[in-house]
Amino acid sequence: MRISSNTIFDSNVAALNQQQARLLQTQQQIASGKRLLSASTDPIAATRSLDITQADASNTQQAANRDAARHTLSLAESTLQSVTSLIQDVRTATVYAGNGSLNDSDRSTLATNLSGRLQELIGLANSTDGTGNYLFSGFQSKTQPFVDTPAGMGYFGDDGQRMAQVGSGRQMAANDGGADVFMRIKNGNGTFVTQSSAGNSGGGVIGAGALADPALVTGNNYSVSFSVLAGTTSYSVTNTTTGLPVAGMTAQPFVSGQAISFDGMRFDIQGAPGDGDSFTIAPSTNESVFKTIADLITTLNTPVVGANLTNGLRLGLNNLDNALDTVLNVRSTLGLRLAEIDALQVAGENLGVQFKQTLSQLQDTDYNKAISDLTQQQTTLEATQQSFVKVTGLSLFNYM
Amino acid sequence: MGSNIYSASLSGMNAAQYGLATTQHNIANASTPGYTRQQMVVTARTSQATGAGFVGQGVDVGSVVRIYDAFLTTQVRQEQSQASYLSTYLSSMQQIDNLVADPTTGVSPAMQDFFNAMSGVANTPESVPARQTVLSAAQAAVNRFQAMDQRLSDISNGLTGQIAGSVQMVNTYATQIAALNGNIKSSLSMSQGQQPNDLMDQRDQLVNQLSKEITVSVQQQSDGSMSVFVGNGQALVIDEKAMGLQVVQSPVDPSKVEIAYLNNGKTTSLQQSSLQGGSLGAYLTFRDQSLEPARNALGRVALGFAASINQQNQSGQDLNGVMGTSLLNSAVPRVDNGVNNTGTASVTAAITNVSALTTSDYQLRFDGASYTMTRLSDNVVTHLGATLLPAPTVDGVTVNLASGVMAAGDSFLIRPTANAARDIALTTSDPTRIATALPFRGAAAIRATNLANITTVASGAITASAVTVAGTTPSSATFTVDGKTLVTSTVAAGATGALTTAAGLDAAWPAFATANPGYTLTGTFALGTAQISKPGGAAITLAETLTTGTGATVTPFSAAGVGFIGITPGSTASKIAGITVATPANANVANPVAITFTSPTTYTVTGAVPAVVGAQTYTAPNISYNGWTMQLNAAPAAGDVFNVAANSGTAKVTSGAYNLNPVSISFTSATAYSVVEMRGVPPAPVTLGSGLIPPAVGGSSTVSYNGWTAQITGVPAIGDTFNVSKGTNAGTMLVTGAGTNAGAGAISGGALSVQPFAIMFNNPATSYTVSGATPAVVGSVPYTAGQDISYNGWTMQVTGTPVAGDVFNAGSNTSASGDNRNALLMAALQNQNLMINGTSSLQSAYSQLVGLIGSKSSELSVTSMAQDTMLNQTISVQQSVSGVNLDEEAANLMRYQKAYQAAAKAMEIANTMFDSLLSLGR
Secondary structure: OOOOHHHHHHHHHHHHHHHHHHHHHHHHHHHHOEOOOOHHHOHHHHHHHHHHHHHHHHHHHHHHHHHHHHHHHHHHHHHHHHHHHHHHHHHHHHHHHOOOOOOHHHHHHHHHHHHHHHHHHHHHHOOEOOOOOEOOOOOOOOOOOEEEEOOEEEEOOOOOOOEEEEEOOEEEEOOOOHHHHHHOOEOOOOOEEEEEOOOOOOOOEEOOOEEOOHHHOOOOOEEEEEEEEOOEEEEEEEEOOOOEEOOOOOOEEOOOOOEEEEOOEEEEEEOOOOOOOEEEEEEOOEOOHHHHHHHHHHHHHOOOOOOHHHHHHHHHHHHHHHHHHHHHHHHHHHHHHHHHHHHHHHHHHHHHHHHHHHHHHHHEOOHHHHHHHHHHHHHHHHHHHHHHHHHHOOOHHHHO | OHHHHHHHHHHHHHHHHHHHHHHHHHHHOOOOOOOOOEEEEEEEOOOEEEOOEEEOOOEEEEEEEEOOOHHHHHHHHHHHHHHHHHHHHHHHHHHHHHHHOOOOOOHHHHHHHHHHHHHHHHHOOOOHHHHHHHHHHHHHHHHHHHHHHHHHHHHHHHHHHHHHHHHHHHHHHHHHHHHHHHHHHHHHHHOOOOOOHHHHHHHHHHHHHHHHHOOEEEEEOOOOOEEEEEOOOEEEEEOOEEOEEEEEEOOOOOOOEEEEEEEOOEEEEOOHHHHOOHHHHHHHHHHHHHHHHHHHHHHHHHHHHHHHHHHHHHOOEOOOOOEOOOOEEOOOOEEEEOOOOOOOOEEEEEEOOHHHOOOOOEEEEEOOOOEEEEEOOOOEEEEEEOOOOOOOEEOOEEEEEEEOOOOOOOEEEEEOOOOHHHHOEEOOOOHHHOOOEOOEEEEEEEEEEEOOOEEEEEOOOEEOOEEEEOOOOOEEEEEEEOOEEEEEEEEOOOOOEEOOOHHHHHHHHHHHHHHOOOOEEEOOOOOOOOEEEEEOOOOOOEEEEEEOOOOOEEEOOEEOOOOOOOOOOOOOOOOEEEEEEOOOOOOOOOOOEEEEEEEOOEEEEEOOOOOOOOOEEOOOOEEEEOOEEEEEOOOOOOOOEEEEEEOOOOOEEEEEEEOOOOEEEEEOOOOEEEEEEEEOOOOEEEEEEEEEOOOOOOOEEEEEEOOEEEEEEEEOOOOOEEEEEEOOOOOEEEEEEOOOOOOEEEEEEEEEOOOOEEEEEOOOOOEEEEEOOOOOOOOOEEOOOOOEEEEOOEEEEEEOOOOOOEEEEEEEOOOOOOOOHHHHHHHHHHHOOOEOOOOEOHHHHHHHHHHHHHHHHHHHHHHHHHHHHHHHHHHHHHHHHHOOOHHHHHHHHHHHHHHHHHHHHHHHHHHHHHHHHHHHHO
C-alpha cells in the first residue's frame, strides 16, 4: 500500500500528542495527590465521594454536639452532687435534732442552720451554665426557675427537655426540667402520708405506714381520733372526705405499736396519745424538697408539746429520703447519658476514620500505580520521539 | 524518415519536460493542505503504416490529471464533521466538568456547613453568636450558588459569540466556494475541457473546512460547479451564488439564539435536529442538552434549599417570641412571552411543590380552544382544558393567567428553576430571626378532682347462680361488693339448688350496710331495680367467686344490666366538664384550692391567691381562680367539694408538633359534609367530624379543624371533595377543590391559627375530656397510653401514668429561649428526601447533576478519541491514494531526467544522420 509523506509525519505527530496528554494527566495526578481531577475521570466515584464527604461532615458535627451535651450534663451532674450532699447534711441535722438532750434554743440554732442550707439549696437549684442560662428551667433558660412566692416555692420553668443530636438517629436529652428533680417528689410512702395534727398534746408517734392492698385504696382523707377514758385509750377512724366512719374502726382499743389497717392501708401508732389527739392520713401529693425543709424549720422552731417534734421530724426525714431518692434517680440517668455519650464518641471516631478511608480510596492518587504509569508513559514517549526522528530521516534525496 | 526521428524525439523531450514539471509541482506542493498529486497522462501517437510495418510517431501528452478518489474524499469529510462535533462538545463540557465536582469548592460543602451551623445552634439556641454563624453559613451557600450560576451564565454568553463566529465562517466559506465555482467554470471553458486541478483542490479544501463547522453534502454538476447543501437539503451554494446562514433570536426562548437560513431576503429557521455534526451542531447540542439542564438542576437544588428552610423557619418561633419569617429569597419561575404572540395575555407562574419539580422547561400553548403544557425535555403534553381556572399545576409549577386574553397560537416559555441559583439571597441579617423554638408547648400543671360525687351501679334482670348437676363435694358462691363479702351461699354435696339469688342478696344487705357504712341500696334485687351507690368517686366492683364441688356443674350469677358481675361502670359522674389554664400560667396555678359548695349557688374557697374569704356566688358554669377556669357540667349540690392541686401523677407531656395532616371535606349531600384526616405513618383515615352548610346559593360556611379555618361557598354537588393540605406558605394551608368536582362549590381561606386547649383525665384514667378545642369536643375521648392527642392543629403525646383529674394543657410557648425543637428539625432537613417526588435529599439531587455532567464528559472523551483515530485512519487511506510520496517523486525525477537525456541523444543522432546525408552530394 502507498504511504504519502504527509501521513508519516501526521500519524507520528498525533501519537506524540496523545502520549503527551496522557503523561500530563498522570503528572497532574501525582502533583495534586488527587486521582479525580474532574468529574469525568470517574463520575461514579465523584458522586460517591460527595455523599461520603457529607456523611463525614455530619459525623464531625455530631462530635461537637456530643461535647455540648456533655458540658451541660456534667454541670447538672456536679450540681446535683452538691444537692445530694446537702440533703444528706440536712438529714444528719434532722436526726441529730431528735436528740432528747437538746433544748428549744439548741433546736432554734439548728433551725437557723437549716434556713441557711435551704437558701443554699435554692441557689443550687437556680444554678446557671456560666453564660446566663439556667440549668433546670426546661426551655425557659433565661427565666429563673425557682422563686419564693407567698404560696410557697414556685417553679417558673417548664418541662421542656432540650434534645441534642448526639449520633445519627439518636437524640438525647441534654437537660432535665427542675420540676422533675425538685418538685415532683411524692410525700409520705408514695401512696399516702400520715401526719399528727397540730393540737396534739399526747405522746403518740405515727409511723409512715405501708400499702397493704392497692385494690382497696380509696384516695380519701382519713382522721384517726383518740379518746382516753378512764385509763383506756381507744381510737376511731373517720373518712373525712365522705364524713362517714370507717367500717370496723370505731372505738377500737388502742395498743401501742399494733398495726391499724383499713382500706388497703396499714400503719401503726406508738406511744401514748392523749385525749382528743388526732392523726390525719391523706393521699400522697407532690411536695417539693423546699417545702420539706421549710416544714422542718417550722417544726424545729415550734416548742415541744407532746410528741409533735418527733412526729414532725419523722415526717421530715421520710420526705427527705423521698427527695434524696428522686435526686439520685435523676443523677443515675445523667450518669447513664454521660456513659452513652462516651460510647457514641468512640463509635463516632471509628466511623470518621472509616469515612476518611473510603474517601481516600475514591479520591486520592495511588502513588505506586501513578508513578509506575508515569515511568511507562515516559519510556513510550521517548521511544516514539526517537523513532520519529529515525523514520523521517530516511529520504531518497539523501542519496541523489 | 529522418523527419520522423526529429519529431518523435521532440515529442519525447516534450513529454519528459511535462513529466519533470508535474513532478516538480508535486514536490513543491507535498505539504499543501488539500493537495492531490498530479500525474501526466501520455499516449503514443498513431503509427504510420509502411510496407515494412507500422512505424511509431512519438508520444503525445494528453493531460495532467489529479489522482483523486471521490468516495474517499466524501468519507474524510463526513468523519471530519463528526470529529469536529465531538471535540467541540467535549471541550465545552470540560468547562463545566471542572466546576461542579470539587468536594471543597462546590455547592455541597457550603450546604454542609450551613446544616452543621444549624446543628450548632440546636446545642445553644439562646446564643446569638451561634445564630450569627448560621447566617454567615447561609450567606456563604448563597454566594456559592450564585458564583456557580454566574460561571454557567458566562459560558452561555460565550456560546452565543462562538455560534455567531461559526456562522460567520460558514458564510465566508460559502462565498469563497461560489467564487471558485465561477473560476473553475471559466477555466474549463478556456482550456477546452482540461481540469483546473489546483482550483478544484482549493475548492475541496474549502468544503472540508466548511464541514468542520457544519455537516454538508455536495453534488458535482456537469458544468464543473459544485452545489453544497446543509441541514435538510437547504442549498448553501448553487453555481456562483452563495446563500447564507444567520443567527436569530429564538421565537420560543428570547434568551437563546437559533440558526436561520437566508434565501432571497426570506429567513427560515433551521431545525436543530438537522444540524447534527460540526462545531455549530456541537454548540447547539451542548447548550440545550447539557448547559441549560445543568443550570436548571442547580436552580432546583437552590430552590429546594431555600424553600425547605423557609418553610421550616416559618413553622417555628424565633428569639423574639414571634413566628419565624422566611430567611432566603425563593426565586419566581421565569416566564417569557413567545416572540410571535398576538394576544394580550400575561402569565405568571409559582412553585407550589418543590418535591415535584423537574429540570425541564415548559411551554404553555393555546390553540384557540384549549390550553396545553408541554414538558420540553421529553415532549410530554398535559392537556389543561378550555380554561386556566382553577390555576393548574404541572410538576409542582402552578400557572396563572394574570391578565389579558390569549390568542390562538400564542405560546409562553416557563422556566421554573433557571433563575433560582442566580436569585437566591439571604433576606435577613438579624440573627434573632432564626426560629429555633416551636410555638406550642404542653405542660402538666394541675389536677382537678370532684370528690363528693356518687358512683352508682345499676342492675337489671337477674339470673341466680345455681348448681345444676350435683357434685360429691359442696359448692359455694361468695358475692362481694368492692371485695367485701355481701353473702355466701352453699349447696351441699349430692344436692342441686340455687346459690346466689336475688332474694338472698336483698336479705343479706342490711347486715352488710351496717358493717360497711357508706354503701346504700335503693330498690331491690328481686324486682331488678337495685342500685348500689357509695360516695367517693371510685368505681364499685361487684363480683361472684364460685367454688365448684367435685363433679358438679354450676351456672354463674348473671345480670343483664350495666355494671354487674365483672364489669366496672365507665361513667364517673364527675361534675367537672373541663378545666383550662391561661397562658402564660399564673405562678400560683398549682396552689391547692378547695371549693366547697354550701348550697347549689354558694361556695367557699380556700387556697386562692389572693385569698378569698366568705361565701361566693356560683354562676354556671365557670369557676375561676389562680389562673385556671373550671367548667361544671351539672348543677352542684350542697356538700360537693372540688379540689384543684398540683399534678400528682407521674405523667408529663413529652412532645408536640403542628398537626398539618391532609384533611378532606366530602359532601354526602348538597349540604352535609364529613371531614376525614389522614393521620399516622402509614396514613390512615380518621374521621374528625361532620357538618352542614346553608343550602342557599351564595351562602358561605366556615369549616375549622386542626387550627385552620376555611370557607366553603356556593352549592357543591354530592360526592364533591375539597382538600386541605400543607402548602408552602407556613401560615396558611393549601385549599383546593378536587378536579372531579361536579358542583358549583369553592373553598377558600385555610389560615392557620393555633389556639390553646386542655385535656382532663376522667376516673379511671382511660378517657379524657377536652376544653378549648375547635370544633368543641363533647363527652369523653378514650385514651390509650402513648397515643397522639390532637386538637386545634397541635398534637402532643403524654408519657407516664396519668391519674384521674390530671390536666394537661397545650398553649403558647413564651420566653422559651432554650427551646431547640425547630432547630433540630431544620438541621434534619439535610437528610430528608425533599426532592424528586420524595426520593432524593438535597445532596443527592446535586450529586445527580454532578453525575450527569461527569458521565457525559467521560463518554465524550472516549468517543472523541475513538473518532479521532477513525478520522486519522480515513485520512491516511485517502492520502495513500492522493498524497505525495517524496521518494516516489524523487524516482520520477530521475526517470524523466533519463528520458529527456535519451530523447535529446536521439535528436543528436538524427542530426548526425542528416549531416551525413547532406555531405553525400559534395
